[in-house]
Amino acid sequence: MHPTPLSDIPSPALLFDPALIERNIEAMIRLAGSPGRLRPHVKTHKCPNLIERQLARGIRKFKCATIAEAEMAARCGGESVLLAKQPVGPDIERLARLRAAYPETEFLGLVDHPDALKNLGAAFSRRSLSIGLLVDIDCGMGRTGIAPGKEAVELYRAIAAEPFLAAAGLHAYDGHIRDSRPEARRAACETAFAPVLELKTQLEAEGLTVPSLVAGGSPTFTFHAANAAVTDCSPGTTVLWDGGYRQSFPDLPFEPAAFLLARVISRPGNSDLCLDLGYKAISADAAQPRVAFNALPDVDFVSHHEEHLVIRCPRKRNFLPGDSLIGIPKHVCPTVALFDQAWILGDESTAVDRWPIAARTRNLGI
DSSP: OEEEEGGOSSSSSSOOOOHOOOHHHHHHHHHHSSSSGBBBBBGOOHHHHHHHHHHHOOOOOOSSSSSSHHHHHHHHTSSEEEOEEEEEEEHHHHHHHHHHOTTSSEEEEEEEEEHHHHHHHHHHHHHTTTTTEEEOOOOOSSSSSSSSHHHHHHHHHHHHHHTTTEEEEEEEOOOOOOOOOOHHHHHHHHHHHHHHHHHHHHHHHHHHHEEEEEESTTTTTTHTTTOTSSSSOOGGGTTOHHHHHHOTTTSOOOOOOOOEEEEEOOOOOOTTEEESSOOOTTTOOOSOOOOOEEEOOOOOEEEEEESSSEEEOOTGGGGGGTOOOEEEEEHHHHHHOSSSSEEEEEEEEEEEEEEOOGGGGOOSSS
């Protein structure tokens, strides 16, 4: 496409800086030690162009939250795709169809319950298809997974006994570990992960193979990268980063690479500005401030609505309706999912391309 001035882009709009994305990918590889130890989560960006950029740097494995994300990764040529959610209901058949549609891609799934395992085994048996399953271990988050104990061992044995399923390893996500102090975060990570390592040792002592140990998210990425037992580090936010993680984890070497273009649409009251950045355009799951404007470091957030964000700005008289602002979202993953496309920055005032946020839909083809 021809270069487009930011002044011609309708707002609100999502902007990606490709140079910063490349720097973040480089930092991911450097911390992991090699691209082969990375299995980045695509839920952050849901964008095939970003997968292609990681493939170009030697990253071949990906982690996904939905069937659509898994299909997107396979379409792009991902060699190994992990659906990091125990499939239930229609998603069991969808995963089987996905496995059949992309025979060159290794698909992996998670399981944490015997009934889910039984249903998966039946579905893949009917199609004479095989798939590897990892046992999802709850290492303290209390959201999904099974405790690393006797029942986890029994579940792993049961996978290995299924004719069309393969025991492919263990998965442990520690998203509850978020201390800003690196040493405190490291200690919490090591404490939470120790039972997972003990489980791996126990399984191997019984003669069971544990080919993969997929661990961690972005805050604990560096600690898992330093652990030789971890085969796959699975950060997601690292590729785009955001304002929340920049503030919480200044020790991590990543830079915000996703931005929001907003405009002043009204000037209510004496010192307020109303922007077209409602919670249909930026994630509202976090407390305010949900966006940081470098040009307005001293604002108060008054109210947030579907299409409007009202801020109190002592420099209000410097802004008129139609003036634009660039902001950094506090939580990038659900923010990206609100847009059909990202405008790709060539410089501070021009976009040179548009990338689809293809997997924001729940269905691509399967």
